[in-house]
Amino acid sequence: MQVIELDAASGGAFAWCEGELGSERRRERLNILWLGDVVPGEWVYAVLGQARERLTPERAEEIRRALEGVQAALAGETQLDGYFPDLTSTTVR
Amino acid sequence: MLDAGRVHIQLRLVADRIAEVEIRSQRPNVARALRGKPAAQAVQLVPLIFALCGRAQGQAAGLALAAARGVETPPMLDAAIEIEVLREHLWRLLLDLPALLGLPAQRELFLKAQQAVATGDQPGLQTVLAQEFWNELLQRLDELVQPEEGVTALLPVMSARQSLAAWSRLNADIAALPLWQGEAAETGAYARWGGQNPTASGAFAARWHARSAELWSWSAGEQKVGAGGTASAADNGAGVGRSLIDTARGLLMHEITLDGDRIADYVIVAPTEWNFHPRGSLFDWLHGRPAVDDASLREFISQAIAALDPCVRWELEVIK
Structure with missing residues (x-):
């Protein structure tokens, strides 16, 4: 997810x-x-309401496509190659 | 958004008691998404799906793949996973638990402790753990309405190779409803700590104390193989590799079956399936318990679930 604005009332949390x-x-x-x-x-x-890892915009897009691919697979779709163009060597940290 | 799963708890009340407890952990069928994929790609997808313990999941996937190709990993403390475990414990103890006990979240202490753990500063973490706040937190914990220990077994610490004797192969049934020697068992810091309860004030406090004990142990430089962060992997023959990792929430197992360089099958047995087993600790604590007023019941259940710490969302349904 992209950070839009800090919640000032939360004092940086x-x-x-x-x-x-x-x-x-x-x-x-x-x-x-x-x-x-x-x-x-x-x-x-983002996981369970927490921001857990900083991402480059490119990595964020790659992850978004991959998760859509997983979602499609779970929905029964079988043609998935377009979803996973080039997952690079780094995983989420 | 992709649903990583949820724990659904359904209670049926009869005559102001919890007469029936149904606990269902619902997870996406990951094997379906991974089957047929190039193995190298699959092991990168897994931590995206189960991202809460991303480092542990990523490492479990990588070690299982290596083992499937014949490269085993003897039990060892993985420093990066250990740090992830400690950070998870700090999050739970300093941000989540105070809120559950009516205390302010300890943001400053959390940030200091995180910094100490991330930089390997053991005395720095000790300084945080010695703050007066911990006494107040632990005292509030002791005052909680909480059950005595139930009858659920504690899953022993084991290596991937030792686990082959318990489960020759993993499968979807084991992933959904894991059993140890035919029975439900609990995993996590409390099980790793051998079920010790330094205060004897009840089952919830014991689980929080165990998380705290792992933090103290690390800060004193006393962590050993078997603590949170322990990883191992075993070659299970014929292109099958299994990894075991002790995460913050407990034992995580991955088993990969290869067909050449592609995934033929992928099974993940996660800690939440142990700790929210339909006949596990949560069942022990809830079944037969008086449930006179709704607010107290929900408070008790919130505390019970927080003590066991699912890695997915949970939802409660009460039928009267």
Whole structure:
């Protein structure tokens, strides 16, 4: 998800972030303490309401496609190669 | 968004008691998504799907693949996973638990402790652990309404090779409802700590104390193989490799079956399936318990679930 703005009232603990997967676009208030701090425009990996990893925009896009591929596979789709163009050697950290 | 799964808890109340407890852990069928994929790609997808313990999941995938290709890993403490375990414990103890006990979240202490762990500063973590706040936290824990220990077994610490004797192969049934010697078993810091409870104040406190004990142990330089962060992998023959990792929430097992360089099958047995087994510790704590008022019941369940710490969302349904 992309950091849109810090939640000033939270004193640096939360930030409003947006992301999309398939046709679904979501805005979520993420706890950012795992990362210490974030700045608007930055991309983060979000899990259970927490921002857990900083991402480059390219890596964020790669992950978005891969997750759409997993979602498609779980929905029964079999033609998946387009979803996984080139996962590079780094995994989410 | 991709649903990484959920734990659904359904209670049926009869005459102000919890008469029936149904616990279902629902997970996506990962094997379906990974089957037929190039193995190198599959091991990168897995930590994306199960990202809460991303480092442990990524390492489990990599070690299982290496083992499937004949390269075993004897039990060892993986420093990166160990740090992830400690950071998870700190998050739970300093941010989540205070909120559950009506105390303010300890953000500053959390950030200091995180820094200490990330930089290997053991005295720095000791300084944080010696703060007065911990006494207040532990005292509140002791005052909680909480059950005595149930009858659920504790999963022993084991290596990937030792695990082959317990489960010759992993499969979807084991992943959904894992059993140890035919019974439900609990995994996590409390099991790794041998079920010790320094205060004898109840089952919830014991699990939080065990997380704290792992932090103390690391800060004193006393962590050994078997603690959170322990990893191993075994070649299970015929292109099958299994890895075991002790994560913050407990034992994580991956088993990869290769067909050449592609995935023929992929099984993940995660800690949440042990700890939220339909006949595990949560069942012990809830079944037969008085449930006179709704607020107290929900409070008790929140505390019970937090003590066991699922890695996915949970939802509660109460039928009267």
